Amino acid sequence: MTCTLPRRPACSPPILVASLLLCSSATALADPPPPQNIPERGANLAEPPDANVSRNANASLDANANANANTDTNASDESQLPLPYAPWLGTGLSPPATPAPARLPAPYARPRAHPRRPFEVSASLSAFLPSCGSGSIDDRACLTVSPGPGLDVLLLYRVHPFFALGGEATLGGFGGPGSGWLSSAGGGARFFGVIGRVYFADDGPWDPYLALTLGAGSLTLETNTATDADTATGAGAGAGAGAGAGAGADAETDAATSGFGGRIAGGVDYLLGSRFRLGPTASLARWVAYREQRCGSSICREEPAAYGRLLGFATLGLRLTASFGEVL
Numbered sequence: 001m002t003c004t005l006p007r008r009p010a011c012s013p014p015i016l017v018a019s020l021l022l023c024s025s026a027t028a029l030a031d032p033p034p035p036q037n038i039p040e041r042g043a044n045l046a047e048p049p050d051a052n053v054s055r056n057a058n059a060s061l062d063a064n065a066n067a068n069a070n071t072d073t074n075a076s077d078e079s080q081l082p083l084p085y086a087p088w089l090g091t092g093l094s095p096p097a098t099p100a101p102a103r104l105p106a107p108y109a110r111p112r113a114h115p116r117r118p119f120e121v122s123a124s125l126s127a128f129l130p131s132c133g134s135g136s137i138d139d140r141a142c143l144t145v146s147p148g149p150g151l152d153v154l155l156l157y158r159v160h161p162f163f164a165l166g167g168e169a170t171l172g173g174f175g176g177p178g179s180g181w182l183s184s185a186g187g188g189a190r191f192f193g194v195i196g197r198v199y200f201a202d203d204g205p206w207d208p209y210l211a212l213t214l215g216a217g218s219l220t221l222e223t224n225t226a227t228d229a230d231t232a233t234g235a236g237a238g239a240g241a242g243a244g245a246g247a248g249a250d251a252e253t254d255a256a257t258s259g260f261g262g263r264i265a266g267g268v269d270y271l272l273g274s275r276f277r278l279g280p281t282a283s284l285a286r287w288v289a290y291r292e293q294r295c296g297s298s299i300c301r302e303e304p305a306a307y308g309r310l311l312g313f314a315t316l317g318l319r320l321t322a323s324f325g326e327v328l
Helices: 013-026 049-067 071-078 228-237
Strands: 119-133 148-160 163-174 187-199 206-222 253-272 276-296 299-302 309-324
Touching: 119 163, 119 187, 119 276, 148 187, 148 309, 163 206, 187 253, 187 309, 206 276, 206 309, 253 309
Parallel strands: none
Antiparallel strands: 119 148, 119 309, 148 163, 163 187, 187 206, 206 253, 253 276, 276 299, 276 309
């Protein structure tokens, strides 16, 4: 038995070389990629590409036509044009939550230097300057009266660092002819009232203030001149004891004025530590008289002052104040 194998066709060399040349010329240069067609924002994707191309061409022509006319305006507006999208922040679809402000501790209050205290006791040693007016006859008694010493005492409750209420008592004297400055030979003043004081500082070493006092009191003026009635009264009181020798002689008389008064005062205190203050003070007091008396030989009767009457007084002195209680 014999087996016959298929015969392989023979390939000539010229045909093989021609095939290689054709293959190499077909794959030497690759075809260029097609242009990308990216639709503009808001474009209808269902429209054909030719419509987009024509629309883009028309928009380019319009832009070129208006470029020369709006060069300056477009240059300024380009920097203000919004972005085509908003920046995305956060991890979800909702915008990120605003962080809560940090809770910082409250700042420490500035410590006050020399704070005020509620209770105050004050005393001043002052010179009393009388204010004198004419009487029913003349003002001869006013020519001899002179300034004298006096004392003023206050008790205050400081309701607020800028306001205080309390009571006031004043006792002073006036000098007379031939007497020293510390005497009260020319008369005297007594005044009691309710005081309200306003302060202008709640801390610090200086404590300025203004005060108003309303009250009542009396003013006494030594006249040293007697009328005939005074002489007769003195003669009757000394009957049987040689009163006739005193007839016609001068007798010492007083003109006393009682009434309501008001007093305005002011001053500046300097703090000496935390409880004591010292400073100058000045005041002016005026009287509204409701009764006048003349007194001679320890006997007084109501009648107008004849030789002068006191209308008020002014003071100038030095005040010392002590404070107590917890700081305000």
